[in-house]
Amino acid sequence: MRMQDRSGYTIWFTGLSGAGKTTLAMGLGAALIESGRRVEILDGDEVRQNLSAGLGFSKADRDANVRRIGFVARLLSRNGVVAIAAAISPYRAIREELRQTHDAPFIEIFVDCPLDELMRRDTKGLYAKAIRGEIEHFTGVSDPYEPPTAPDLIIHTARESTTQSIARLLKLLEDRQMTGYSPLASGR
């Protein structure tokens, strides 16, 4: 019987638009809630409305938006919550800054998907617009994306199913004794 672990941490999903960050965040969140954890999902687009109305997509505005999501994740995670962020967060230095300023563990997950696959999927039609020049500052097309150099895990959404990815994420957390699953927790 494992000890019940109630410490918070942040799972930070970074990657291009459409790579699968939100899907993974929701799936992982559901599994962790099932195991008795308190979970809060901070979705980039949604949080932007609440914290960053008026900010655009220049580097300065993107940095500010990512820092704000990071600030909220920091407060939640240091209070026992699993904060799961899904945000493009294209710049390595800002993600590193968030890791440094976190009080609780900051786990960086690179949601990797080849650009040609993203353009093929293009569920929202954004890549097509970006390529036609109708969207400025579109990460991966007309704006840079700096992949993590040492992420805690890389998820290849073009090569593995969501179920497989979630299983790998849970394995990572279990290895670090971070799922918090225990007979006590499951009983509440």
Place this chain on the structure above:
Amino acid sequence: MRMQDRSGYTIWFTGLSGAGKTTLAMGLGAALIESGRRVEILDGDEVRQNLSAGLGFSKADRDANVRRIGFVARLLSRNGVVAIAAAISPYRAIREELRQTHDAPFIEIFVDCPLDELMRRDTKGLYAKAIRGEIEHFTGVSDPYEPPTAPDLIIHTARESTTQSIARLLKLLEDRQMTGYSPLASGR
């Protein structure tokens, strides 16, 4: 022996600059941490740096800033944390909106102090500047403050000591079984 209560809630201190919101937030926070609660203090000035850089003191900007503090308090409180906000938050309608959108209890505390007493104290010299017209949009002098019509508690910082005020706040929370004090909690 009371049951251990681990539900979160928000304590929202509203009132003029210098009325004593931050002092009360810190004192109450310390007492609740002592009783085993997870506490996060959201101080208006401090949160402004993290969430609202670039916003000023127009009504729209103030509203946005207060809504952002409220959003963070909402996320914390619904995850078992006691979120304590200390923010002038001058407009009644926005505070009411925060109460409505909260998932956890939202407890509004009016930190009341007569303007002449605040001008007499004026520890930061802000009232003097505001009266001389050197600060625009200064709440209580050149900008409106709408006191709560039905706060959960009124603290008269000109007539009672901080110790007395904290005791009254704790009494309010104890009456609502919200302190979470228990032999179990104090042992951690």
